[in-house]
Amino acid sequence: MAKRDAIPEVETYIDHQAGVIREVQPPAPRSKKAAERRANRAIYTALVIISVVWLAPFLFLVLQSFRSYLTEDGGMVSYLVPKAFSLDNYRFLFEDGRYLRWYTNTLTIALFVSVLQTGMVLSVSYVLSRMRFRGRRFIMNMILVLGMFPGFLTLIALYFLLKQFGLTQEGAIPGLILIYVASSGMGYYISKGFFDTIPKSLDESARIDGATRFYVFRRIIMPLSKPIVIYTILMGFMAPWGDYVFASYVAFGKSDSYNVAVGLYRWVNTLDFQGYFTRFCAGGVLVAIPITILFFLLQRYYVEGVTGGAVKG
Amino acid sequence: MADLEYLGLTRPQKALRRLAAFLTGLPGRLGRGLLGLLRALGRLARGAWHELRDLALTFMEGDWKTRTSFFIMGFGSIARGQVMRGLLFLLFQAVFLLYMLFFGGAYLAKWGTLGDVETTRQGRVTVYGDNSFLILLYGVLTLFFVLAFLYTWRVNVRQNRISQRLQQAGKPLKTAREDVAALADSQFHKTLLALPTLGIFLFTIVPIVFMVLVAFTNYDYNHQPPGKLFTWVGLSNFRTMLSAGSANYGSTFSQVLLWTLIWAFFATFLNYFLGMMVAIMINKKGIRLKKLWRTILVMTIAIPQFVSLLYVSKMFAADGLINSYLMKWGWISEALPFWTNPTWARVTIIVINIWIGIPYLMLIATGILMNIPADLYESARIDGANAVQMYGKITLPYMLFVTGPYLLTSFIGNINNFNVIFLLSGGGPMSMELGGNAGYTDLLITWLYKMTVNNTDYKMAAVIGIIVFVVTALINVVVYNMIPSVKHEEDFQ
Structure with missing residues (x-):
């Protein structure tokens, strides 16, 4: 390293810099401010364009959800703003029963998963962060290796495993909860990272x-871990809303056991539901609103979790 | 000198130099990796030898309580007054034997072929034969169960050795109450990890092992249990996936x-x-x-x-x-x-x-x-x-x-x-x-x-x-x- 510090490159660099400084006259404070203002104006323009691009699809989604499937057209049309605003799609969602069923299914799953998964994740991460015992390294390496297998590889095996207990089709809801929760201990990384930052001297x-260890866990670590507990609950609650693969496979054509993702996917992508596009939009809006509100309420914890996880790797 | 020379290079030259260093370093790294692997194998062999010797010693130096525990798990613990531990061991052995006798054994026995009794239709009645899928799945489960049994058996033997030594030294053994209390303290990790481990085992490890094995069978639309059997085909699926030609992928x-x-x-x-x-x-x-x-x-x-x-x-x-x-x-x-x-x-x-x-x-x-x-x-x-x-x-x-x-x-x-x-x-x-x-x-x-x-x-x-x-x-x-x-x-x- 010492050799590297003494290279000629550094000197040339300084020469070069000096040259630049000599050529450019130190700008007057006024014009510097003007340049700054110009830069900021460019940034504002960029940010406004970005915002428009980011929000447009959601705005379109909402607009199209107000196009009546009865009096106007429920399918894909070539114009954006409906000729007449109507709540027909939303009325359909509430009166038809299917959508409400899917919604309650997903809500049930999400509530159970968020609680149970949090228990699992916190247990594993606490143990791996705080305790040293034989087999700890082995467990961590094992989870690392298992994580390299693609998640959907085990689709059929899980399906038949659940089927043995009658947890598919009619029993898909408890079956799905079981699938989501059972292996959730493998996602311990972020909360372990958090526990690692709590000084060990406290314990x-x-x-x-x-x-006792239990007392330390319950009375000392948990009260300090509110951010990560909320983050884990939030993640556990949001994930089931977006799952299509397991949900569709375990429900296996049984419409009563669908979650919203599966139901709405069928509405928008199956030919016999051709005119359901606007109802899909309305259904999507009703899913997005509560989740978005929840997300923004707890955004602080989410950001903490995500940034912590990224830096720790 | 090499360092100075390196610093005098232009950027692309530097990159090239680094790449060359990486490539020339590769054999060495591979060699070290292999050596490490050999060393790990050596450690494994030493560990196995150590275990065997320990088992033999336990048996030879053991009293009748310890020796009986080799065949009836938990016997020694019960005889020494650690009733709860002993009963748990005994229960595990009983469950294992019953499982093998009435359930797992039959599946494991057919693992070699994944079943050979075809499903047939006799008149209007379908007579179901072997179900390759279940044979494979329960075979995997049974295999893990056997491993778990071996491990528990080993723990049972080791416990006997430790208890026997403690008693010979005139020290008291742990009571059931102390055992339970430890689960909230020094053994707290076992309490917390029990459920997650079980979940990961049943819903991740068993399915993954199962699917990895499926890659070596001909399980597809033409071989769907329970109507049809499937069986081992070796590496032929990998050949189909990786080789060129219109019939391959x-x-x-x-x-x-x-x-x-x-x-x-x-x-x-x-x-x-x-x-x-x-x-x-x-x-x-x-x-x-x-x-x-x-x-x-x-x-x-x-x-x-x-x-x-x-x-x-x-x-x-x-x-x-x-x-x-x-x-x-x-x-x-x-x-x-x-x-x-x-x-x-x-x-x-x-x-x-x-x-x-x-x-x-x-x-x-x-x-x-x-x-x-x-x-x-x-x-x-x-x-x-x-x-x-x-x-x-x-x-x-x-x-x-x-x-x-x-x-x-x-x-x-x-x-x-x-x-x-x-x-x-x-x-x-x-x-x-x-x-x-x-x-x-x-x-x-x-x-x-x-x-x-x-x-x-x-x-x-x-x-x-x-x-x-x-x-x-x-x-x-x-x-x-x-x-x-x-x-x-x-x-x-």
């Missing part, structure tokens, strides 16, 4: 005072 | 693999740099409404992808909004082939993915940018560096250093990015030139899904799954060693 001093 | 596979890697590259790095740029713009001093810009971008994270991506996919369809309006305004005369032309579809997917991906990167980059020491920029500004120079010399290296592991996981994640492809193009456009129902935008993972769900060609799905694993593992191993910020785990604590 140790409590242990010297005679506290 | 070789050309399709290389096409799909190539696109998977191209996709993962663009999806990772394009989003990375664009997301960073957006983050820099938003965080620039003097830009107002920072929170508003961020909130707008984050919309695509908040809204479930099956809503946003399905809708956008329809927007770009032949009869979708974009084509309709472009035609209405007279800019084009016929619909742009967003989803019907292979190249168009690929580019469209990458572009739409920017819409999904930038917000994540924006969030991550924002956190990291704030951590870059401000005096670095200050001194750079005094030296007369402009914005581009500061970006190239400070921001980018810092970001790359800190987010190295993230880039790796994100690349791997994009290889397996099912949602974007499936919801946008469904893998299409399809073509007669591609086998196995694959389309031009299919990733390995979506192809795997099609193999499973549409083609019910489970053996090929399993082969693809194994290949994805191999690709992922290779990338991990190679890249992990090249990332500068990979530190020892404990460094973070």
